[in-house]
Every structure is written in C-alpha cells, then in structure tokens.
Amino acid sequence: MSVTSTDPQLAGPRTDEAEEAPTSALGRLLRDPGRAWSYVGIPLIVLGSWFAVYRWVSGLELDSIEQRWLNAERVTRSVVEHIQLSLIATLFVVGIAVPLGIMLTRPFARRLTPIFIGIANIGQAIPSVGLLFFLALPALLGIGPRTAVVGIVAYCLLPVLRNTMVGLDQVDDKLIEAGRGMGLTTGSVLLRIELPLAVPVILAGIRTALILTVGTMVLATFINAGGLGDIINGGIVNNRTPILLTGAVLTAGLALLIDWLAGIAQEVLRPRGL
Amino acid sequence: MEFMIQLEKLTKRFPGQMAVDEVSMDIPEGEIVVFVGPSGCGKTTTLKMINRLIEPTSGSIFIDGEDVTHMNPDKLRRRIGYVIQQIGLFPHQTIATNIATVPRALKWDKDRIAARVDELLELVGMDPDVYRDRYPKELSGGQNQRIGVARALAADPAVMLMDEPFGAVDPITRERLQSEFLRLQDEVHKTICFVTHDVDEAIKMGDRIAIFGDDHKIQQFDRPETILSNPENEFVEDFLGSGAALKRLHLRRVRDVDLTSWPAASLDEGRDSLRRKLEEAEGYSFLLLVDDRGRPSRWVSSRDLDRSGEDMSDRGLPAAALVEPQGTLHDALDEMITSNVGCAIVVDKQGVYQGVVDIDTVMTAVNTLREELRGRLAVGSWHAVPSEAVEEARS
Numbered sequence: 001m002s003v004t005s006t007d008p009q010l011a012g013p014r015t016d017e018a019e020e021a022p023t024s025a026l027g028r029l030l031r032d033p034g035r036a037w038s039y040v041g042i043p044l045i046v047l048g049s050w051f052a053v054y055r056w057v058s059g060l061e062l063d064s065i066e067q068r069w070l071n072a073e074r075v076t077r078s079v080v081e082h083i084q085l086s087l088i089a090t091l092f093v094v095g096i097a098v099p100l101g102i103m104l105t106r107p108f109a110r111r112l113t114p115i116f117i118g119i120a121n122i123g124q125a126i127p128s129v130g131l132l133f134f135l136a137l138p139a140l141l142g143i144g145p146r147t148a149v150v151g152i153v154a155y156c157l158l159p160v161l162r163n164t165m166v167g168l169d170q171v172d173d174k175l176i177e178a179g180r181g182m183g184l185t186t187g188s189v190l191l192r193i194e195l196p197l198a199v200p201v202i203l204a205g206i207r208t209a210l211i212l213t214v215g216t217m218v219l220a221t222f223i224n225a226g227g228l229g230d231i232i233n234g235g236i237v238n239n240r241t242p243i244l245l246t247g248a249v250l251t252a253g254l255a256l257l258i259d260w261l262a263g264i265a266q267e268v269l270r271p272r273g274l
Numbered sequence: 275m276e277f278m279i280q281l282e283k284l285t286k287r288f289p290g291q292m293a294v295d296e297v298s299m300d301i302p303e304g305e306i307v308v309f310v311g312p313s314g315c316g317k318t319t320t321l322k323m324i325n326r327l328i329e330p331t332s333g334s335i336f337i338d339g340e341d342v343t344h345m346n347p348d349k350l351r352r353r354i355g356y357v358i359q360q361i362g363l364f365p366h367q368t369i370a371t372n373i374a375t376v377p378r379a380l381k382w383d384k385d386r387i388a389a390r391v392d393e394l395l396e397l398v399g400m401d402p403d404v405y406r407d408r409y410p411k412e413l414s415g416g417q418n419q420r421i422g423v424a425r426a427l428a429a430d431p432a433v434m435l436m437d438e439p440f441g442a443v444d445p446i447t448r449e450r451l452q453s454e455f456l457r458l459q460d461e462v463h464k465t466i467c468f469v470t471h472d473v474d475e476a477i478k479m480g481d482r483i484a485i486f487g488d489d490h491k492i493q494q495f496d497r498p499e500t501i502l503s504n505p506e507n508e509f510v511e512d513f514l515g516s517g518a519a520l521k522r523l524h525l526r527r528v529r530d531v532d533l534t535s536w537p538a539a540s541l542d543e544g545r546d547s548l549r550r551k552l553e554e555a556e557g558y559s560f561l562l563l564v565d566d567r568g569r570p571s572r573w574v575s576s577r578d579l580d581r582s583g584e585d586m587s588d589r590g591l592p593a594a595a596l597v598e599p600q601g602t603l604h605d606a607l608d609e610m611i612t613s614n615v616g617c618a619i620v621v622d623k624q625g626v627y628q629g630v631v632d633i634d635t636v637m638t639a640v641n642t643l644r645e646e647l648r649g650r651l652a653v654g655s656w657h658a659v660p661s662e663a664v665e666e667a668r669s
Contacts, residue, residue, distance in 0.1 A: 178362030181327055181435075182376050182425075183351030196366050271366035273409030 081226040101164025148225035163205025167198030207262040278465035284333035311486030355426030355434035529599035533629025568626040
C-alpha cells in the first residue's frame with residue numbers, strides 16, 4: 001500500500017503526538033508547580049531555620065565560653081573552611097572517579113572493573129571515622145586538612161564511579177554502532193554521544209557524593225582539619241546547647257542548600273531531547 | 275559494466291562458528307542489492323564487513339576499484355552511508371545536528387553544513403523550517419526513518435548500506451517508506467546494499483537479490499524475476515515460499531502498466547453537471563471527485579447525487595486506496611481488495627489523480643508475465659525449470 005507522501009499525516013507537523021518539548025529548564029519548571037515549590041521551598045526553609053537559630057541565640061545571655069564560640073568571626077571561619085574542604089574533596093572525587101569510570105567502560109579495561117569497584121567499595125564500607133583516624137596516623141599522612149580531604153575522597157568515590165559506569169553502560173549500543181558506522185572515531189563517539197547521554201546519571205552520582213562530603217566533613221575536626229565539626233564538637237565537650245545547635249543547624253542547612261544547587265545544576269545540564 | 279562494490283572470497287569466522295563463508299559478489303553502480311536469508315545466515319555480517327564494522331577473517335573488499343580491506347576504517351566509513359534498524363538517531367541532538375554528523379566529522383564549514391541539511395530535509399520531503407531544530411522523539415517513526423536516510427546521504431556517499439532500515443515501523447508506514455525510498459533512489463542513484471529477512475521487501479526493493487543460506491554462502495544472486503521464475507535450488511524455492519505467482523506482481527510497477535481512466539470530476543462542479551457526467555459514463559456506477567488541487571477526494575454514486583445540497587465534500591465514500599507510480603502491482607492489488615469500489619487510484623508525487631488500476635489491468639499484467647515466462651521456457655535457456663512455473667505455463 002504505497003500512499004502518497006503528501007499525506008498531511010506524515011508530512012505535516014504532528015500536533016497530536018509530538019508533544020512540544022519544554023524548551024528551557026525554566027519552562028520545564030513552570031509547567032510543574034509542585035516541583036517549582038520544591039525549588040523555592042528548600043532555600044526558604046534553610047534560611048528560615050538559620051534565622052530562627054540566630055534570633056534565639058542573640059536573645060540569650062551568653063557566658064564566656066559561648067561567646068568564644070558564637071561570634072561572627074569564628075562561625076564564618078568554620079563555614080568557609082567547611083565549604084572549602086567539601087568543594088576540594090568533591091573536585092578530587094569527580095576528577096578521579098569520572099575519568100576512571102570512562103576508562104573502566106572501555107573494552108580494553110573491562111577486566112579491571114571488579115578490582116577498582118572492589119577498592120571503591122572498601123573505601124565506602126570502612127566507617128569514615130575509622131578511615132580518617134587510620135590515615136591520620138603519623139606514619140601515614142598525619143593530622144590536618146590534607147588528610148581530611150584524602151579520607152573523604154576515598155569515602156565518596158564509589159557513587160560517582162558507579163554512576164559514571166552505569167551511565168555510560170546504559171547508552172544504547174545501537175547509537176554507538178550508528179556513530180561508529182558513520183565514521184566517528186571512538187573519541188568522538190565518547191564525547192558527542194556517550195558522555196552527553198550519560199550526563200544525567202553521572203550528575204546524580206556527583207550530587208550524592210556532594211551531600212556525603214558535606215555531611216562527613218564534620219568529622220574533619222577530629223584530625224584538626226577545621227570545618228563546622230569544630231563548632232558541634234565545641235558544643236559537646238563544653239556541654240553548651242546553643243553552640244551545639246548552631247553547628248548542627250548550620251551543617252544540615254548547608255547540606256540541604258548544596259543538594260538544592262546540585263538539583264538545579266542537574267536540571268540545567270540535562271541534555272535536551274531526552 | 276562498472277562495479278561499485280566487489281567482494282572477493284569474503285569470509286568471517288567467529289571463535290568456533292562460521293558466519294560468512296567465501297562470499298564473492300560484484301555489485302554494479304547505481305543498483306540496489308538486497309541481502310536476504312534466514313537469521314544467522316551471515317547477511318548482516320557481510321553488510322558490516324563492507325564498512326568494516328566487522329573485520330573480515332579473509333578475503334578482500336573493493337569499492338570503486340579500490341582495495342579498502344586495510345584502509346583506515348573511520349575514513350572508509352565516512353564515504354559510506356549507513357542506516358541501521360531502529361534508525362539510531364541521537365536523541366540528544368536536533369534533527370539538523372543528527373544529519374550533520376558526517377559533514378562535521380569531515381570538517382565542512384558551518385554554512386556548507388547548514389545548506390546541506392536544508393537540502394536533505396527538502397529531499398526527504400520535510401520542511402526544514404519546521405523540523406530543523408526538533409528532537410527525534412518529537413517525530414513519528416516514519417519521519418525518523420526519513421531523517422535516518424537523510425543522515426546517511428549527508429556527505430553524498432556513492433555507496434549506502436542499509437541494515438533492515440524499515441524493520442521498526444508499522445506495515446503501512448513501511449510500504450509507504452519503501453515506495454518513497456525507491457523514488458528517492460531514482461534521483462540519487464546510489465549503490466546500495468540492503469539487508470532484510472522479508473522476501474516481499476527484497477523483491478520490491480532489489481534490482482538484484484542475494485539469497486544467503488544456512489551454510490553461510492550465497493545460494494543465488496540474480497535479478498528478482500529470474501530468482502522467482504527459476505530458483506537455483508530447493509533452499510531458494512523453500513525460502514521464497516508459496517505463491518510465487520502472486521509475488522511476481524511485485525516485479526511490475528504501476529507506472530509500467532496502462533492505467534484505466536475512471537470518470538472523474540471536480541468536487542465543486544455542481545450536482546446537475548455531476549449527475550450528467552455519471553449518466554454519460556456507461557458501465558460506471560461511481561464518479562470520482564477530485565479537489566481543487568486534483569487530488570482524489572470522494573466516490574459518489576447516483577444515489578449520493580440525488581440528495582439535495584451542493585456540498586460534495588462529505589458525500590459518498592472516501593477515496594482511499596491510493597498508489598504511486600513506483601508502487602508495485604502487488605501494492606495495487608492489495609489496495610484494490612480493501613477499496614470501496616474495487617480499484618486502486620493512482621496518484622503522482624503531489625497526490626494528483628492519474629488514473630486507476632483495476633482487476634483487469636492486473637490480470638493483463640499477470641498474463642503478460644506468464645507469456646514472457648512461456649517464451650523463455652520455449653527457448654529452453656533454463657537449466658532448472660521449477661515445477662510451479664511449468665504448471666503455470668501449461669495452464
């Protein structure tokens with residue numbers, strides 16, 4: 001049955017089935033009020049809780065210990081340290097895990113996959129405190145921020161590594177065959193087809209790693225590497241609830257905010273057309 | 275004859291398994307050669323050895339006289355169009371970017387690529403302004419298939435390889451795309467290797483057909499009419515299946531037969547004029563109405579015309595059952611059987627009414643084909659006459 005091609009069903013724009021794809025991240029957002037609320041809601045909740053703690057603490061009569069901990073200079077330093085340490089650790093995680101994941105999905109390195117996944121598994125299976133204390137032994141790295149970063153990187157490697165591999169593996173073989181069959185080099189196929197299509201899964205892994213990093217970086221205080229753990233720990237040892245609460249709320253809020261930012265990045269960086 | 279693709283004792287042995295066994299083949303320039311056979315016969319492997327997605331174990335491949343068995347495979351593939359099953363469009367790239375894949379790899383400049391993309395969209399009958407910036411998932415299966423073909427044609431390769439290109443679309447769209455592709459081929463004259471497991475598709479699309487057997491060798495490589503009337507061996511005969519006479523209708527295109535002219539009139543001609551025309555047309559109980567652009571619209575009988583009112587656009591029966599000149603008589607017969615008035619309407623590329631094919635036309639064509647066959651048998655040039663053909667010739 002060879003029907004003419006001028007049949008409008010086939011040749012014309014298909015308004016019935018071809019649902020207009022949202023053209024921008026903002027457009028996608030506005031179409032879904034529930035999701036839009038979660039994008040505005042999270043920062044509101046975080047800023048609100050920070051403000052509430054600030055109001056509460058400023059209303060208190062602070063003793064000298066509390067004054068030593070709860071001043072703008074001390075708190076700002078801890079927050080900045082915490083963000084710095086977390087970002088540096090995440091950069092290392094991404095810098096190590098993504099290339100490693102790419103390499104391990106190439107045919108020549110397939111056989112090595114179990115070894116590296118095994119190592120990454122060990123990194124995550126050992127309790128992070130134990131790992132930090134072990135690395136901080138004088139015979140190894142000693143105490144300090146460097147050790148904290150190394151320990152946290154080892155701890156957070158797995159989600160990014162695994163997601164990079166899964167993301168690349170789930171790319172349809174037919175697409176790779178199509179690319180190769182048209183004369184794209186393996187490098188072009190990786191850059192133009194495999195990686196863009198794996199981006200959503202890889203980003204999800206990085207988001208998980210970021211949150212893990214921000215959360216576990218609290219432990220850095222125990223090896224004298226600074227961060228918000230200083231404040232929390234200060235509250236515990238000195239038995240001062242305002243200090244403990246300030247540190248805890250700051251850490252939790254920071255983790256939520258970073259997750260929120262990562263969510264937006266995921267939305268913006270997701271390849272269109274999927 | 276100029277051969278575009280030559281395969282010389284091409285062999286592929288996978289560990290512990292033979293895939294293709296010493297296949298030799300000369301493919302003339304500008305022809306469609308269809309590889310057909312049961313699954314696992316090596317047809318796809320042979321195709322993929324031509325662009326070296328699969329490296330041959332032994333044997334050589336020549337394209338346009340040049341030995342390409344050992345040339346850089348990426349460079350080779352950019353000279354060969356490739357269309358795969360499920361199309362394989364990149365979902366994260368726009369239609370324009372998809373089509374531009376090979377030109378970009380060849381480092382054409384931007385303006386040249388943009389111009390080529392528009393040209394190709396026009397060629398496959400899609401408006402560049404509408405489709406250029408869309409994504410594959412926004413298009414229908416048939417439209418995506420056309421983009422797949424446009425992408426393969428992007429750098430104007432002399433050779434195209436198509437691996438079950440119409441396998442993933444519904445039967446109606448498939449036949450439409452087949453006919454469209456044949457029309458396109460009339461314009462572009464590529465040398466094409468085409469893999470399918472569908473015998474009907476092979477007969478319709480192929481200038482020549484290579485039938486692969488379970489022994490991973492070519493059983494017969496010849497023109498479809500020869501294969502149909504003179505299968506080389508039992509395997510080929512079995513594979514073609516029953517109803518060879520009906521299949522032979524695939525070999526005659528609608529444009530090769532004389533069309534019957536059915537009484538036709540314009541939709542807005544007025545009831546009285548239409549009624550007069552129908553009375554004048556003796557022996558016809560329906561009048562075919564065409565719209566202002568000459569495209570078939572409705573079938574009306576005298577009863578429909580008796581009803582008052584001048585608007586004819588929803589009266590009578592819809593004029594469906596259309597075939598294009600490059601459709602086959604098989605397509606026409608198929609349409610005819612489902613048609614309201616027992617004939618298939620022939621329309622040109624723009625959908626303008628040309629005439630109809632009715633059962634008499636088909637019978638005449640069948641008789642001619644039979645005569646031709648009888649003529650050949652009388653000459654005695656066939657070394658193996660299939661029993662069915664003999665019976666047919668006797669009757």
